[in-house]
Amino acid sequence: xxxxxxxxxxxxxxxxxxxxxxxxxxxxxxxxxxxxxxxxxxxxxxxxxxxxxxxxxxxxxxxxxxxxxxxxxxxxxxxxxxxxxxxxxxxxxxxxxxxxxxxx
Numbered sequence: 729x730x731x732x733x734x735x736x737x738x739x740x741x742x743x744x745x746x747x748x749x750x751x752x753x754x755x756x757x758x759x760x761x762x763x764x765x766x767x768x769x770x771x772x773x774x775x776x777x778x779x780x781x782x783x784x785x786x787x788x789x790x791x792x793x794x795x796x797x798x799x800x801x802x803x804x805x806x807x808x809x810x811x812x813x814x815x816x817x818x819x820x821x822x823x824x825x826x827x828x829x830x831x832x
Contacts, residue, residue, distance in 0.1 A: 755820025
């Protein structure tokens with residue numbers, strides 16, 4: 729059975745194209761849920777964007793989806809976009825990402 733950690737590791741290389749920082753480090757991935765589907769493991773991913781009007785939303789969501797379904801053992805994935813809570817780098821981003829963003 730695939731684990732949440734395996735999916736997270738598959739998402740690490742996905743970067744915000746404007747910031748060049750991983751979606752994991754930015755804290756854009758709010759939740760990963762594994763479900764048993766009829767044909768194999770299904771992953772539900774709740775993610776947000778750095779701003780509600782982000783012009784790269786479709787591109788970033790597609791990259792997250794592609795990475796999730798490439799996780800060994802995952803049959804399908806769905807990416808849910810949410811803005812609750814709104815992304816705040818001081819709250820959601822890792823320490824390294826905050827340093828890269830100049831947020832202290």
